[in-house]
Amino acid sequence: MSVKTDNASRDVVIAVCGAAGDGSIAAGQILNMAATTMGYHVMNFDSFPAEIRGFGKSVAHSRISRDKALTPGTMVNCLVALDDPHSITELHSLTQDGVVIYDSKPADYHEEDQAVAGWIQPGMIGYGAPLRDLSAQATKSSKSRNIVALGVISYVFGFEPGAFHEAIHRRWSGKSESLREMNVEAFNLGYEYAEANIDKVDPIDFKNITEGHVTDANIVSGNEAAAKACLDANLRLYVGYPITPATKIMEILAKQLPKQGGVVVQSEDEISAICHVIGGGFAGKRSCTATSGPGVCLMTEALNLAVMAEVPCVLINAQRGGPSTGLPTKTEQSDLNLAIYGASGESPRAVLAPANVGECYQITRKAFEVADGFQTPVIVLMDFFLSNRMEDVRWQAEDPGTWGTYEDVLAEPSEEEYKRFAFTESGISPRSYPGMQDLQHPITGLEHTEDSLPAYSGENHTRMMAKRQRKLDKLAREWPGPEVVGPEGDLDVGIISWGSTVGAGKNAIKQLQAKTDARIGGLFPRLVWPLQTDAITEFAGRCEHLVVAETNYTGQFANLVQQVTLREVTRVAEAAARPLPTQIIVDRVQDLL
Amino acid sequence: MSETSSPTNEAPLLDTGVERDLQNVQESGLLDYRSESLPTWCPGCGYYGITHAMTEAINELDIEPHNLVFVSGIGCAGRYPFFMNAYGLHAIHGRAVPMGAGVKIANPDLSVIVVGGDGDGLGIGGGHLSHAIRRNVDITYILFDNGIYGLTKGQTSPTTPQEQITGTHPYGNPDMPLDAVTLGISYRASFVARGYAGQQHDLTPIMRRAFAHKGFSFVVVYTPCVTFDKVNITYENMRGNWKPLPDDYDDGNILEAMKYAMDDTLWHGVFYEEQRPTFHDHERETAEKARS
Numbered sequence A: 001m002s003v004k005t006d007n008a009s010r011d012v013v014i015a016v017c018g019a020a021g022d023g024s025i026a027a028g029q030i031l032n033m034a035a036t037t038m039g040y041h042v043m044n045f046d047s048f049p050a051e052i053r054g055f056g057k058s059v060a061h062s063r064i065s066r067d068k069a070l071t072p073g074t075m076v077n078c079l080v081a082l083d084d085p086h087s088i089t090e091l092h093s094l095t096q097d098g099v100v101i102y103d104s105k106p107a108d109y110h111e112e113d114q115a116v117a118g119w120i121q122p123g124m125i126g127y128g129a130p131l132r133d134l135s136a137q138a139t140k141s142s143k144s145r146n147i148v149a150l151g152v153i154s155y156v157f158g159f160e161p162g163a164f165h166e167a168i169h170r171r172w173s174g175k176s177e178s179l180r181e182m183n184v185e186a187f188n189l190g191y192e193y194a195e196a197n198i199d200k201v202d203p204i205d206f207k208n209i210t211e212g213h214v215t216d217a218n219i220v221s222g223n224e225a226a227a228k229a230c231l232d233a234n235l236r237l238y239v240g241y242p243i244t245p246a247t248k249i250m251e252i253l254a255k256q257l258p259k260q261g262g263v264v265v266q267s268e269d270e271i272s273a274i275c276h277v278i279g280g281g282f283a284g285k286r287s288c289t290a291t292s293g294p295g296v297c298l299m300t301e302a303l304n305l306a307v308m309a310e311v312p313c314v315l316i317n318a319q320r321g322g323p324s325t326g327l328p329t330k331t332e333q334s335d336l337n338l339a340i341y342g343a344s345g346e347s348p349r350a351v352l353a354p355a356n357v358g359e360c361y362q363i364t365r366k367a368f369e370v371a372d373g374f375q376t377p378v379i380v381l382m383d384f385f386l387s388n389r390m391e392d393v394r395w396q397a398e399d400p401g402t403w404g405t406y407e408d409v410l411a412e413p414s415e416e417e418y419k420r421f422a423f424t425e426s427g428i429s430p431r432s433y434p435g436m437q438d439l440q441h442p443i444t445g446l447e448h449t450e451d452s453l454p455a456y457s458g459e460n461h462t463r464m465m466a467k468r469q470r471k472l473d474k475l476a477r478e479w480p481g482p483e484v485v486g487p488e489g490d491l492d493v494g495i496i497s498w499g500s501t502v503g504a505g506k507n508a509i510k511q512l513q514a515k516t517d518a519r520i521g522g523l524f525p526r527l528v529w530p531l532q533t534d535a536i537t538e539f540a541g542r543c544e545h546l547v548v549a550e551t552n553y554t555g556q557f558a559n560l561v562q563q564v565t566l567r568e569v570t571r572v573a574e575a576a577a578r579p580l581p582t583q584i585i586v587d588r589v590q591d592l593l
Numbered sequence B: 001m002s003e004t005s006s007p008t009n010e011a012p013l014l015d016t017g018v019e020r021d022l023q024n025v026q027e028s029g030l031l032d033y034r035s036e037s038l039p040t041w042c043p044g045c046g047y048y049g050i051t052h053a054m055t056e057a058i059n060e061l062d063i064e065p066h067n068l069v070f071v072s073g074i075g076c077a078g079r080y081p082f083f084m085n086a087y088g089l090h091a092i093h094g095r096a097v098p099m100g101a102g103v104k105i106a107n108p109d110l111s112v113i114v115v116g117g118d119g120d121g122l123g124i125g126g127g128h129l130s131h132a133i134r135r136n137v138d139i140t141y142i143l144f145d146n147g148i149y150g151l152t153k154g155q156t157s158p159t160t161p162q163e164q165i166t167g168t169h170p171y172g173n174p175d176m177p178l179d180a181v182t183l184g185i186s187y188r189a190s191f192v193a194r195g196y197a198g199q200q201h202d203l204t205p206i207m208r209r210a211f212a213h214k215g216f217s218f219v220v221v222y223t224p225c226v227t228f229d230k231v232n233i234t235y236e237n238m239r240g241n242w243k244p245l246p247d248d249y250d251d252g253n254i255l256e257a258m259k260y261a262m263d264d265t266l267w268h269g270v271f272y273e274e275q276r277p278t279f280h281d282h283e284r285e286t287a288e289k290a291r292s
């Protein structure tokens, strides 16, 4: 998809590319900070070598826009080349009229076909600047080429230099004043060089159209947002075992949670992690773990106990490509079946899927309330794409209340004998936990009676299965209906997507509405289990075609939709180690029209 | 172990001696810790003896039932929490130790006692023991070591002696058995003891010390499985080879502890005790560092 670069949309994708160590990621961070202070939204997705640090290509990929972007965009409007060999391999994603900023005096002489400048196609625009020389002039090192390049960007696209100065100081706030000043100088040299030497011919122009200084925006990743949700939800116990891409959550909590009286334990494996968490949940304290697919495989048995024994706990699964060790640094939504069904027996649990970074915060916070309120494990399905992409987030605006409120039903001592698993209409029995007087009881993974004694009668088993299911039915009724967009009434095509693919789904609708007369709408659930079947059938009933888009091979959510609606759906499902490009959905829908 | 019906307690009292015993038991407070469910273990199972010793020790320490949590694995031993008046978490096979640690870490005001069999704790869950010991979480872990898989009816466990014939080794067990006590000492648990279910008067004081110990206390209790083990840990076999640690034994000397633990004679008592900072002590420090 090509992002329009006209002033009205003010929406560009800038990629800073170099070898690991060239500072692409740092440059991207400063660019993002500066753009956010100017009042723009950013969505950023970095890619760096998967294996050992120090080799390979690093790219900071930032979309800067006036309206909040739905996807990071697959095409790049401006490539900042901090080196030649890696940057050449990035040119394929540049738009036909894209801009390349390159070093006009690189360290070594390159044959023309080995220099990025030699690859600039007719229609593209190249701006050369002596990045290395200017860097040496400012910092006596070639390492600040990235910052010099930011100066060039600032001038040619009209971004406020002051915002960059501030961002440079913030980025290196832990470092010495002189180092920060040297970097400001590197930036200024880039800016001044461009001002004096570059003939601007591209249409990108952010000059004089800044949105006003913003100070309360944070640029955070999905992992950071989820970690903050844990802190704000008053998490008491986090236990985890490192795994990409979930580790960051643990690292943040290890630093922050002890400050508010919570505890973080690094366990010997994921089995131990979930067991600690279940212990904590049983003890009446909010408890959580985060992992990825291989870890969830190890956790399934214990998680099933939490279902059976009705212990509240939260499990964040930051999905990556599978099966097995799979693609640790690639995104995929292929653990949906595992989240919903990963258990022996029939084991109802809640599965929530945030759609963007802000929702990683909101939904994770809500997960704790759902866990307590419905006395169940709750799985939050994130993925590599959500975990690692950065967006600007204003915490005050991220209201978990959007997703309802759920009450934690606690028992009170009374004359009557306490039954921990009393049959109730809602399926929810008032719970008690150790320390609450006169309400002692055992819990167990064996099927049990209302007063939690092992029991194997068919009649009791049936009633208990129904009780556990009723809790989830209640959640499906009370959770706000799935987000439905598009015109009312009959639709030619309805697009359904979930989790990190919601953005591409909505984006496809926008693009299709702009280029066709067809009536296109969409349905985007956040509660992916239990399914809100009424809303799905109602929506499906309005659609001539149903398209379900997701990043897995078999179309796992599509299967669920088919099951609920009893009709054939069109799958846009790929396991291609990338976020789903909007264009793929658009093309598929156009085939149907 | 009978899974069908529990005996009822309705038989009329026969003589005043029994009545007096009953009165003594009632006044002792021991019954406060018993639930209404009677144990479903086989008659003669060593677990009755362990339960009694544990209950006595808990009663002496006057732990309130609502602040007491039993966490158990799966197995005959795992049924323990159902028979007690306390909070109970009957976990999954092999995972009682991390679940118990989770309970204690989440709420350090609780007294947490983990119980489980040798298969549960040294087989499927064997990986957790060393780490619970490293963390020194202030819980007590009582390993009911009967050298056999009881609940699944008599298969080889990690403590079954070599050559013993079991359901899964009809020609004799080829694998060397583990010794839980030497394991505990070599991991340097801050409290390691060995007891015997058939020797109440020695077991209760061990339990009392284990519960009172600050840190991870590990108690290995030899206990006959009368139904599935006729050759190894039987009441007869235990009679000759079972000795209390000598009076002048130094329970602060880890090398001595190892020597006695590896001896052919089955010594019992507290092999090793060391006061070192618990997980919670470290947590308090972590919290201070994080806040400053």
Ligand SMILES: Cc1ncc(C[n+]2csc(CCOP(=O)(O)OP(=O)(O)O)c2C)c(N)n1
Binding pocket: B074, B075, B076, B077, B078, B093, B116, B117, B118, B119, B120, B121, B144, B146, B148, B149, B150, B151, B152, B157
């Ligand atoms: C994952 C799993 N595998 C197997 C079992 C079956 N199982 C239940 S108890 C048990 C072994 C019990 O032996 P032990 O732990 O020594 O306890 P005991 O019954 O002797 O008290 C086994 C294998 C299970 N419950 N879960």
Ligand code: SF4
Binding pocket: B001, B040, B041, B042, B044, B045, B046, B047, B076, B077, B146, B150, B151, B224, B225, B226, B227, B228
């Ligand atoms: S351990 Fe053996 S004797 Fe004890 S209850 Fe189990 S099967 Fe029966």
